[in-house]
Amino acid sequence: MTSLPVANQPVHRSGALLDHLARRVRLRSETVLAPLGLRPRHLIALTVLRESAGSTQQALAATLEMDGTNIVGLLNDLEAENLVARRRSPEDRRRHVVELTDAGAKRLAKAEFALAAVEDEVLGALSEAQREELYCLLQKALAGSDARCTTALDD
Amino acid sequence: MTSLPVANQPVHRSGALLDHLARRVRLRSETVLAPLGLRPRHLIALTVLRESAGSTQQALAATLEMDGTNIVGLLNDLEAENLVARRRSPEDRRRHVVELTDAGAKRLAKAEFALAAVEDEVLGALSEAQREELYCLLQKALAGSDARCTTALDD
DNA sequence: ATAGATAGTTAGTGCTACATCAATGATTAA
């Protein structure tokens, strides 16, 4: 058959769109975050740490899907600016438990505030409710579950 | 638990989440797409070209937010496999109008089909309806407008 | 007709994000 796979079920793979949109965000974010001494991946790490504080570095490597050795460097950056703290786990003293410091939380908040303009630009076509919806969906996809989405959508 | 000192306004910046999720998709996509001779950014380009066929390379560079010189290489890859065709614009013969070939459309469809497993894995926490919703939101954000989102959400 | 701008191509340079491998010290588990 002469493949008309499109008619039956809508394909609708989000992967490429996700990649594309993320790139747009990242490009702009880099310049906005630079004065704060952060890079996009620092922000990702801080964001993850805010939600799941007290992660071990292995856990962090798993959720960020990065090699452990690169996590070290990432955390070195953040710890050098006192944004995160590594302390040894009391249960297993080989492990380092990583936590957001107060300064880290503040910096993160500041960064997010600074990114408002970026999101306004990149997500400009979305209404406030839709952005919130997007946020919830992303959150949920990343968390595996939880993340309550109060859905009130209009076009 | 109320661990929020930032409680005033919900920040909810999607940027980092978007970046994070896109990375997850990209990592898996690379291995899935490899046998098809594609890379994530090829897929992005093909996806864009499917929607807005007949773009000039400049337009492509703009929407992909890539440097023009890199677009050339990208299209060389795709044209070498006959997935896209460059033809000169009749109005302005300096311009190249880029279009998805039939083979390109097929390959794209095949790639999207192959990515089903990836999305199942990465977006596993989302229901079918939520994935559709996500798709629509991404589409809309990238398109600037259009993209009808039939919203039927449940948790 | 000719001069300048514009679209695309090619090649070269360099930065950055990563993965990967190897070696080390600290700690736990067998």
Next chain:
DNA sequence: TTAATCATTGATGTAGCACTAACTATCTAT
């Protein structure tokens, strides 16, 4: 004690991508 585990450091390699410059073909204006 010996072996496995976690974090760290350093070295090496690959790839995406930006940036620049030079070149061709074509268009536009004078």
